[in-house]
Amino acid sequence: MAWETVIGLEIHSQLATNSKIFSGASTTYGAEPNTQACAVDLGLPGVLPVLNEEVVRMAAMFGLATHSTVAPRSVFARKNYFYPDLPKGYQISQFELPIVHDGYLDVELEDGSSKRIGITRAHLEEDAGKSLHENFMGKTGIDLNRAGTPLLEIVSEPDIRSAKEAVAYMKKIHSLVRYLGISDGNMQEGSFRCDANVSIRPLGQEAFGTRAEIKNINSFRFVEQAINYEVERQIMVLEGGGEVVQETRLFDADRHETRSMRSKEEANDYRYFPDPDLLPVELDEAYIAAVRESLPEMPDAKKARFVSEHGLSEYDAGILTATREMADYFEAAAQVAGAAGKLTANWVIGELSAALNRDDCDISNSPVSADMLGGMLLRIEDGTISGKIAKQVFEAMWQGEGSADEVIDKQGLRQISDAAAIEGIISDVLDNNPKQIEQYRGGQVKLFGFFVGQVMKATQGKANPKQVNELLRKLLDG
């Protein structure tokens, strides 16, 4: 039987605030356990939450960037359950009235087509702490530093039909929150993670199958692996005459499989109700207009602009706008290089990306800054160095040997563009190779390349290749 996969994603994106969603404790990652858990985060008796204005602004930005409604009135609710990393015995979240709802995102797929994925809602909530399962005399240790870190939970419609689509959608959201500057999107640190609701149904059937929820997936690769595994598992279950159980499953990254979380199997009854310690959040039109005004250029608009303004191909523009950091880098470098868009694009996508990859380096910490790359491209443009020498200059800059001009000077890489000097070198080459001249003039025109090579060799590659070509032709054919 042919099966269709139905996927909905719930993405949890930590918001990049200084302080927590309901307290003045720091959100910095990696502090000593419980040193960033204040009285409010610990849920001490008597403490009360007060909402951080920045999380509201960030949620509104996300809403506007995804064509969603930013709710004029939203309400915080308590989700009640007991767990040691949840200090109050309830999580402050939003239930019936989320701050953002009913939007969409267009996602580009590998075949070049575009697909619209609905966004059901995005709501604000507090993150929980962490349970550390190392052995403390057979006990679990609880670190509440993360408790109260603001999260935006982004819930998609069940519009996704394959693991690849899921990854494309998740990448798009990842890029978006970073563009907006509302999340650092750091997946290793858990700032960006997702739950996937996966079900299958016979192709053509309208009703959804029973779904399994795969919890806490923290990489794009794992999303793809987890969904693919889960789809195969469900097909096997159904084709074997069994039934898919509605349950929560955990992805085991080492074994590439999902497994049932037995400890949480019992049906939860979260007893949601409006949090009486917090009042409804009301946002008026002026507020929303001001947030709209503050939105940075979105990836799609930026891409279109790169095509029209810099004359880039759709493909190159797509790569360069994948992250805000890369797009910013490109624009800064191109500006220094005198608006040489195409050349800059080739270098950013080519040499720079390769070097970043090779040394496992982030573009925002690139040893060759946008200014430095632009400075070097300027020297290609003005003929000071050739494209080939530029690779040598780039590598030297990467190794920390200074700016392009410094490297060119230090290593004497300046291109020889003096016609008289080049002519002198050509004469020497011709004098030393009478046999080849004879063969060339006898019709072996391919030997032209040999002469070019000899001239470049004699100048350690510094001769202006265009001039070498012209002068050689004149002297050989003349």
Place this chain on the structure above:
Amino acid sequence: MSLDASDVEKIAHLARLGINVDDIPGYARNLSDILSFVEQLNSVDTTGVEPLAHPLEATQRLRPDVVTEGNNREHFQQVAPETESGLYLVPQVIE
């Protein structure tokens, strides 16, 4: 609404509340009384009435995004039943 012993056990578990087996019938009786009492609410038609969550219909005030709290771990953990290396300890959690 009348609750029996198994209802009480179910609710008590949801609330993680240990109750002596001997006390369950008493709780079942009390709870049933209270619930029948509050069912007087059904005597009034509330169609179209907005639920009132707060007496003053105020809206949420927002706090500037500023770090105001420092490390107070030693002080806060003085009242903790069991800690180790700065962590609160609980019986092993199996996932």
Place this chain on the structure above:
Amino acid sequence: MHQKSLVELATDLRSGVCSSEELTRACLQRIAGHDPRLNSFVTVTGSQALAAAQAADAAIKAGNAGPLTGIPFAHKDIFCTNGVKTSCGSRMLDNFIAPYDATVTEKMHEAGAVMIGKTNMDEFAMGSSNETSFYGPVKNPWDETTVPGGSSGGSAAAVAARLVPASTGTDTGGSIRQPAALCGITGLKPTYGRVSRYGMIAFASSLDQAGPFTRSAEDAAVMLGAMAGFDPRDSTSVDRPVDDYTAQLNAPLQGLRIGLPGEYFGDGLDAGVGDAVSAAIAEFTKLGATVTDITLPNTHLSVPAYYVVAPAECSSNLSRFDGVRFGHRAGNPQDLTDLYTRSRGEGFGDEVKRRILVGTYVLSAGYYDAYYLKAQQARHLIRDDFMQAFKQVDVIMGPTAPSVAFKLGEKADDPVSMYLSDIYTIAVNLAGLPAMSIPAGFSNGMPVGLHMVGNYFEESRLLNAGHCYQQVSDWHTRTPQGFE
């Protein structure tokens, strides 16, 4: 000295008639002498109080004294006090030394008042008789076989017995006003949001409000002035200047419009209480007030609505008591569930468990709409009744409680009948209005309270009415036998 009012004591302190240290020692002595019978204190902070008194004396000498500088008082044991046990009347917090100060604690400290101890209360403020305390019941100083009311029973008994001139309390369904009435003193519950809830251990967040116990309205005005105010740490705190509550105390009552709701004078009201209240209201008319009959037609919904909303909120508020970060922890837990259920089972008493169970039930899947949502709708109707009434009148008056103090143990086994002792006070919490109980006479030798309800933020008007009445009556100066 113990017969003097707070305002008189403040004058004595400033004029040097006595020092705060002398006053504090006198209070400590009275507590040592009388409290073993009453059980109104959970903790007495003698040495801290004396240190604070010395600091107050220095401030008075330096000319930096405010109206509360050097005045001894007691906090209900629901307010967090840094470094001092804060038990909330529960075994759960018997070992809890609060690691921070509540806003009210800070404010009283800043005002220079001298905290002398923490008073007994119903466990987590759940009760109307002070019988649910882990530390045993408080006795009513007027008759030690009767209850002082609850949940702030210790605070009320301590003031009634002249152990302290003033104390703090909290009122979720009547927990200041009902014990004030039963103990023959003055108790004020301000408008919801007027006094910060930060650091006040939550029972039902949308209903809880702190206020003072004193002997007179004038003293209450001084206490409220120190306790009230906007607090950025409480989202439900109202950002609005605090009135000078003493400024209007003596304003004439000529033309004050008093509303008498028929619903508050019907079945269930003890005849002696009704007579005393009517006589008190007649005094107001002599002072120039007019009386109008009004109706609050949804009054009968208030107790049922309250016993859905309050348990629902408390079931969630009390989830943090799980034996992990503070409070009681059961010995040798086998696993996580065992840790939770035994710590909570051992730490909480019967009434708290009952309310957690009711609250858990009404919020659980399938019942939320029928109970919780319905109760919040009823709450809207109840508030609308009051808003309608305040178009016609300035103050609503009636009895604070349907009867005088009942016998210890009398209602302990019947939760519903206990709940009905708050029938006149509960609607005010659901609507968030300010209200006050003042002594209005006696029935069978036991004090009767007059309940006065004002419109939002009209605490000044209530204090004015109470003070003027207290200029022409002396109920508030009566002292229980044995405590003169």
